Amino acid sequence: MNKNQRFILKTLFSSLIRRRSRIAIALLGVAIGATVLLGMVTLCYDIPRQMGQEFRSYGANLLLMPANNQSTMPMTEVKKAVDLLPSDKVLGVTPFRYDSIRSNQQPYTIVGTQFDQVSKTSPYWKIEGELPKNPNEIMIGTDIAQFAKLSIGSTMPISGKSKENSRFDEELTITGIVKTGRAEDNFIFIDLNDLETLLEERNQAEVVEISIMATQDELQRYIQTIKEHSNTVEPHLIKWVTQSEASVLGKLSSLLYLVTLVVLILTMICVATTMMTVVMERRKEIGLKKAIGATNKSIAKEFLAEGLILGIIGGVIGVICGLIFAQVISANVFGRSIVVEFYLIPTTIVISAVVTIIACLIPVKRALEVEPALVLRGE
Amino acid sequence: MFRRMLLSVLVRQKKKLFLIALTVALGVSLATAMLNVMFDVGDKVNQELKAYGANLNIVPKGAALVNELYQLDDKQDAIQYIKQDDLVKIKMIFWAYNIVDFAPYLTTQVMVNGKPVTLVGTWFNKHLTIPTGDEVDTGMLAMKSWWSIEGNTMKDDNLQGVMVGEAIAKQLNLKLGDSIELTSSTQKITLTVNNIFHSGGVEDNELYVSLPVAQNLANKVGLVERVEVSALTTPENDLARKAAQDPNSLSRTEWDTWYCTAYISSIAYQLEELMPDVRVKAIMQVAESEGSILQKTQLLMLLLTILSLICSALAISNLVTANVIERSTEIGLLKALGATNTSVAMLILTEILIIALLGGIVGYFIGLGFAQIIGQTVFGSFVEPKMIIVPLVLIMVSLITLLGSMPALRIMMFLRPTDVLHGR
Numbered sequence A: 001m002n003k004n005q006r007f008i009l010k011t012l013f014s015s016l017i018r019r020r021s022r023i024a025i026a027l028l029g030v031a032i033g034a035t036v037l038l039g040m041v042t043l044c045y046d047i048p049r050q051m052g053q054e055f056r057s058y059g060a061n062l063l064l065m066p067a068n069n070q071s072t073m074p075m076t077e078v079k080k081a082v083d084l085l086p087s088d089k090v091l092g093v094t095p096f097r098y099d100s101i102r103s104n105q106q107p108y109t110i111v112g113t114q115f116d117q118v119s120k121t122s123p124y125w126k127i128e129g130e131l132p133k134n135p136n137e138i139m140i141g142t143d144i145a146q147f148a149k150l151s152i153g154s155t156m157p158i159s160g161k162s163k164e165n166s167r168f169d170e171e172l173t174i175t176g177i178v179k180t181g182r183a184e185d186n187f188i189f190i191d192l193n194d195l196e197t198l199l200e201e202r203n204q205a206e207v208v209e210i211s212i213m214a215t216q217d218e219l220q221r222y223i224q225t226i227k228e229h230s231n232t233v234e235p236h237l238i239k240w241v242t243q244s245e246a247s248v249l250g251k252l253s254s255l256l257y258l259v260t261l262v263v264l265i266l267t268m269i270c271v272a273t274t275m276m277t278v279v280m281e282r283r284k285e286i287g288l289k290k291a292i293g294a295t296n297k298s299i300a301k302e303f304l305a306e307g308l309i310l311g312i313i314g315g316v317i318g319v320i321c322g323l324i325f326a327q328v329i330s331a332n333v334f335g336r337s338i339v340v341e342f343y344l345i346p347t348t349i350v351i352s353a354v355v356t357i358i359a360c361l362i363p364v365k366r367a368l369e370v371e372p373a374l375v376l377r378g379e
Numbered sequence B: 001m002f003r004r005m006l007l008s009v010l011v012r013q014k015k016k017l018f019l020i021a022l023t024v025a026l027g028v029s030l031a032t033a034m035l036n037v038m039f040d041v042g043d044k045v046n047q048e049l050k051a052y053g054a055n056l057n058i059v060p061k062g063a064a065l066v067n068e069l070y071q072l073d074d075k076q077d078a079i080q081y082i083k084q085d086d087l088v089k090i091k092m093i094f095w096a097y098n099i100v101d102f103a104p105y106l107t108t109q110v111m112v113n114g115k116p117v118t119l120v121g122t123w124f125n126k127h128l129t130i131p132t133g134d135e136v137d138t139g140m141l142a143m144k145s146w147w148s149i150e151g152n153t154m155k156d157d158n159l160q161g162v163m164v165g166e167a168i169a170k171q172l173n174l175k176l177g178d179s180i181e182l183t184s185s186t187q188k189i190t191l192t193v194n195n196i197f198h199s200g201g202v203e204d205n206e207l208y209v210s211l212p213v214a215q216n217l218a219n220k221v222g223l224v225e226r227v228e229v230s231a232l233t234t235p236e237n238d239l240a241r242k243a244a245q246d247p248n249s250l251s252r253t254e255w256d257t258w259y260c261t262a263y264i265s266s267i268a269y270q271l272e273e274l275m276p277d278v279r280v281k282a283i284m285q286v287a288e289s290e291g292s293i294l295q296k297t298q299l300l301m302l303l304l305t306i307l308s309l310i311c312s313a314l315a316i317s318n319l320v321t322a323n324v325i326e327r328s329t330e331i332g333l334l335k336a337l338g339a340t341n342t343s344v345a346m347l348i349l350t351e352i353l354i355i356a357l358l359g360g361i362v363g364y365f366i367g368l369g370f371a372q373i374i375g376q377t378v379f380g381s382f383v384e385p386k387m388i389i390v391p392l393v394l395i396m397v398s399l400i401t402l403l404g405s406m407p408a409l410r411i412m413m414f415l416r417p418t419d420v421l422h423g424r
Helices: A003-018 A020-058 A075-083 A115-121 A142-147 A192-199 A216-229 A239-280 A283-291 A296-334 A344-369 A372-377 B002-012 B014-052 B063-070 B084-092 B166-172 B211-218 B238-245 B252-259 B264-274 B284-326 B328-336 B341-379 B389-413 B417-422
Strands: A062-066 A090-103 A106-113 A126-129 A137-141 A155-161 A167-179 A187-191 A207-212 A233-237 B056-060 B099-112 B115-122 B126-129 B135-138 B148-150 B161-165 B179-183 B188-198 B206-210 B226-231 B278-282
Touching (some): A020 A239, A020 A296, A075 A090, A075 A233, A106 A115, A106 A155, A216 A239, A239 A344, A239 B014, A239 B284, A283 A344, A296 B284, B014 B284, B014 B341, B014 B389, B084 B126, B099 B135, B099 B211, B115 B211, B166 B188, B188 B211, B226 B264, B238 B252, B238 B264, B252 B264, B284 B328, B284 B341, B284 B389, B328 B341, B328 B389, B341 B389
Parallel strands (some): A106 A187, B115 B206, B161 B188
Antiparallel strands (some): A062 A207, A090 A106, A090 A155, A137 A187, A155 A167, B056 B278, B099 B179, B126 B135, B179 B188
C-alpha cells in the first residue's frame, strides 16, 4: 500500500468518524430509500399472488364432468385427473351427485357431496347451524326450509328408488340450513357416502368442482393435460370466475405497480437531495484539498468511496427494515407471511449504493469546477 | 430587521432552500397521491368487481319452489311472473344510484329442427326513461363481461336477430347470418343468427333474443320471469348480518343506519318494499367475496399510504436537519453578534416553514397529477380530489418541518460561537 492510498483511507475514515451527525443523516436517508425499495418491490411481487388466493373465495374455477355422454364418472378416474394438478395449489376438490327423491309426496333434488371439501371450494355458502357429520343428517336449502316450514333439528322423511330399483325410505335430521341465492337454496344436501349407500352404488360423481390457485392460462394448460391423459373425465373452465378474476386482478396489480413506481421515484429523489445537501456543505473542504494539490480525480475517488460505504451500510439497514415492512403489511392484510425473492436483497443494496454515489458526485463535480480560491473565500 | 434577514436568506440561499422545497414537494405529492387513491380505491375496485355480474336476483314470490315442486308445465298460468312495467322501480329506490345494471329474463322452450331448445328473452342494452326524469341504459351485455361474443353487438330493437350459444351452434351447425326456424306451442318464426357466444356455463346451450320476441313466443306479453341486478354495495358487517336474518329485530337507530347504508341486505329490502310480490335474493357467491376483496384492498392501500407517509416525513425532516447543521457557521456568527437562541430559532423556523409551505403547495398539485395518472391508467376513470386531504397535508407539512428542525435546533442551542467561527 503506497502513501497516497493510505492518505485516502485515512481521510475517508476520519471523514466518516468525525462528522457523526451528518453521516447519521445520510445513512438514515439511504436506509429509508432502501427500505421503501425492498419493501414495495417485495409486496409488488407477492401481492398479486396473495390476492389471487383471496379471489378463491369466489369458489371453484375448474369443473370435471363425465366424458362421452356418461351420466357419472368413477371417483378413481377423478383422482387420477386431480393428481395431474400441482397438489400445493389445489385448495379443494368437491364431488357432487344429484338425484330426485320425494318427501311427503313432494319432489326434491337431493345432492350428495363431501362437506369438508364444500367449505373449501365454496366458502361463500351461508350456513346456519352445522354441517352434517353423522349418517342420516342433512342440510337443506333456505327455500325448502321456508316452504316446508322446517327448521334445524326437525326431521324430514324421504323416499326414493336406488339404481338397483329397490325402494328406500329414511328419516333424516336437519342440522343446517344453507343460503346462497342460487339453485342451492332448493336442494337437500347429504354426505356423498350416505347417498351412495341409499342408491346402492359406489364411488361415482356427476360433477366435480375444483378450486385451484392458477391464472387463466395455467388453467388452460391443466385442462389440456387432463384431456390428454383421461378419456373418462372432461375438464371445463368456469369462465365466469376465471375471466372476471383475471380482469380484476390485472387492475389491482397494475395499481400496485404504479403506486410502487411513484413511491420509488419520489423516495430516490429524496435520498439524492439529502445526500446532495450533506455533500454541498463540504465545498470548502474540496477547495482546500485542491489548493494543497489534490487532483480532481483523487477527490472524486474519495467521495465515491464514501458514497459506496454509506450506500452499502444504508442499504443493509434498509433491507432489514424493508423485510419487516413487507412482513407487517402482508401479515396485517392477508394474515400470511410474505414470500421474499432473495435476489432482491443484493439488488437493493447495489441500487442504493449507485443512487448514493450519483447523488454524492453531482455536487462534488460542481464544486470541482470552481476555483479553489473562490471556494475558500466563501463565495 | 427580522424581515430583512428572512428575505435575504430566502433570496441568497436559493439553491439550498430549493432542495428543501423540492423534497417537501415530493413528499407532499406522494402523500397527496396516496391519500387520494386510498380514499377512492374502494369505489373504483367495487366498480371493477362488477365484472362478476349480478349480485341480486329478483324472483316472483313463491315462484322459487312452485315450479320445481309441482313440475307444472308451461301452458298453465299458475306460475307467477313479474310485470315488466314494474322494472323501472328498480331505479327508484333510495340507493338507485348504486344500481349499476339490471336485466330481466324470460325463459321458454321452443323447438328447433324437432329438438327442444331453451330460449331466453332479455334486454341487451335497453334505453329506459325513469319516471323521476332520469335516463339509463341497462341490460345483459354489460353484466356478462366474461362472455366472448362473435358478431356485431346485439340491439334491443333487432327483433329478427338471435344470439346463439356455442354448444347449440355446433349442434345445429349454425354460422353468423344463418336463418333459424323456431316453433313454440302457438307460433312459428324465423330469426337470423346475429351472434355466437361462449360463456363457459349453461348459457352455451341456450338462445338469447330480445325480450318482446320471447314474450310473444311464450304468450306472456308484458311479463318477465326474473331480474338480475348488479349493485354497488358496502361490505357486510355485524349489523348487516343481524338485519339479514330479520330486519324487525333491529332497534330504531340501528334500523335507520342499516336502511341508509348500501348493504346488500338493505338494497334487497328496499327493492322488496317497492316492487309488489317479489323476493330479492342476494347471490352470496358474488356478494360475500366482493366484500372480502374490497376490505383487503382498502386495508392494503391504507397501510401502504401510512408507510409512505412515514417515509416521506422522515425524508423531509432528515433534509431539514441536514440543512440547519450545514448553516452552523452562519448561526455561530449570528450568536456572536448577540442574537438570542430564541430569535435564531424563530428565524430558522419561519424560513423553513415558508419554504416548506411553498414546496407543499407545488407538491399538492403534482400529487393530484400522480393520482390522476394512476386513476386513468389503472381504472380508466377520474380520481376525485377530496377536500379533506388539503388540511391533512397542511398539518403534515407543518408538523414534519417543525419536528424535523428539532434535533437541528437542539444542536444549535449548544453551539459555541467561537468554536464555529474558528471552523471546528
